[in-house]
Amino acid sequence: MKNLVILGAGTSGTMMANHLRPKLSKSDWNITIVDQYKTHYYQPGFLFLPFDMYTEDQVKKVGKKFIPKGVNYVQKRIEQIFPNESKVMLEDETLHYDLLIIATGSKIAPEEVEGMKGKNWHKNVFDFYTYEGALALRNKLRTWEGGHMVVHLTEMPIKCPVAPLEFAFLADSYFHKKGLRDKVKLTYVTPLSGAFTKEKCSKSLGHLLKEKNINLEIDFAIERVDNENNKIIDYAEKEIPFDLLVTVPTNMGDDVIARSGMGDDLNFVPTDHNTLQSKEYDNVFVIGDATNVPASKAGSVAHFEAETLTDNILLHIEGKPLKPEFDGHANCFIETGKNKALLIDFNYKQEPVEGTFPVPGIGPLKLLKESVFNHWGKLAFRWIYWNMLLKGIPIPLVSRNMSTKGKKL
Structure with a gap:
């Protein structure tokens, strides 16, 4: 009996378990998936939580229910990977593998910036990339009466690169609805x-910022x-004051990658951009946010990678x-507020262009x-996600590789 171990039961790991279990003989292959957390979060929903567009129950479920039968589910902390010995040390046991899939994702690291996770963290300095941060921000916005809101991006790469812009657009719409927009900078x-x-996408989005009276500060290295x-x-001593700071901190790979000596400076695993095999270990594959491939760290990318x-x-x-x-195929809905959204479709080489999707x-x-159709698509x-993507069910008309049909290249 051979062993395939999947580290991480988030989007990527859960998809891979569902893709592989039907394709690998149960008499030949034992599949184990490991994750220390019980709850599976729909992370794109964190964008909507602060604005009371989604409830807590809509963005979280028990993760085990999405793991297929015939896959061993282990809810334990991953201490270290020993790739030269093909084993993984958990908190109280060791797993040996013939094949390893690393799907450990990424996380925010506000401690990387001096003072970010200081005394005002989740008081007037917030993230919305965590469940806790999004909820704290929601509670703050329910009673906030205005002032200067700064929406800030620390550095790339980040999960869902368009999310900070979406937050700014949704904030504009939210304050209009509350009758507070004239009190908010x-x-x-x-x-x-x-x-x-x-x-090209940057020009379109920059135009929307100007149209919505959202100030744009570029080249700001905090x-x-x-x-x-x-x-x-910033490092040039430029200062931007705020009453409420909504920041996207540095994103980094999981600490276990650092403990295992398998990552780059941000704990992302060096991965072949086209095959998704580890660049250093033949029996190790990497998917989703854990990779260092120059594609967006987004659910759609993980979906295409999984296939x-x-x-x-x-x-x-x-x-x-x-x-x-x-x-590097990615397609992303970009909420622009007032029940509208943009849609972009691109890959490693092709920038977003105009056209139609998914039918040329x-x-x-x-x-x-x-x-409005794009907004409905986002919702x-x-x-x-819950009913098809996680379960490995193909999404009709959406191919793993970017199609050029119907696009104005």
């Missing part, structure tokens, strides 16, 4: 030289948070060459254009 602060990483005077300060990785693991078992197939020439979704994704 909104500023979006980024270390990038534009609103977003992709040039050095510290001044909790006494409520300011963020390629499943094929490559089967090829690896058969001793055949792997497919260098994954092209028909849609019904429009790329790089605001629409519908929550149902798709």
Whole structure:
């Protein structure tokens, strides 16, 4: 009996368990998935929690219910990976593996910036990338009466690169609905030289910021948070005051990657960009936010990666060459407020462009254009996530690799 171990039962790990269990003989392969947490979170929903658009119950469920029968589910802390010995040490046992899938995700690290996780953390300095942070911010916004809100991005890469912009757009809409918009100054602060990483998309999003009277501060490399005077300060000593700071801290891979000596400076695992095999260990594969591939750290990317990785693991078992197939495909809905959203579709080489999705020439979704349909698509994704994506069920008409059909290249 051979052993396949999956580390992490978040989006990527759960998908891989569902993809592989039906394809690997139960008499030949034992599959074990390990995660220390009982709760599985729908992380895209954290964006909506602060604005009372989603409830707590809509973004969390018991993780075990999504693990297929025939997969051993172990809820324990992962202490260390020993890749040269093909074993994983848990808190009170050791697992040996023939194949390992690392799906340990990423997390925020506010301690990386001086003063960020200081005395005002979750008082007037908030994140919304954690369940606790999003809830604390929701409670703050329910009673906040206005002032200067600064929405801030520390550095790339981050989970869902468009989320900070979406937060700014939704905040604008939220304060309009509350009749407070004229009492709120909104500023979006980024270390990038534009609103977003992709040039054409950055222009569209920058235009929306201007249209919504949201100030844009670019090239701001934060050095510290001044909790006494409520300011963020960059390395050039530029200061931006705030009454309420909503920040996206540095994102890093799981600490177990550092303890195992398998990651880069941010604890992301060096991974072949196209096959998703570890660059250092032939029997180790990596997926989702745990990788260092230059694709968005988003659920859609993990979904496309999972399909390629499943094929490559089967090829690896058969001793055949792997497919260098994954092209960095991502598609992301970008909430722009007032029940509208943009949709972008891109990969490693192709920037977001205008067009239709998913049916070429028909849609019904429009790329790089605001629409109510795109907003509905964003909201519908929550149902798709819980009922299809996690279970490894193919999403109709959406291919793993980016199609150029119906797009104005």
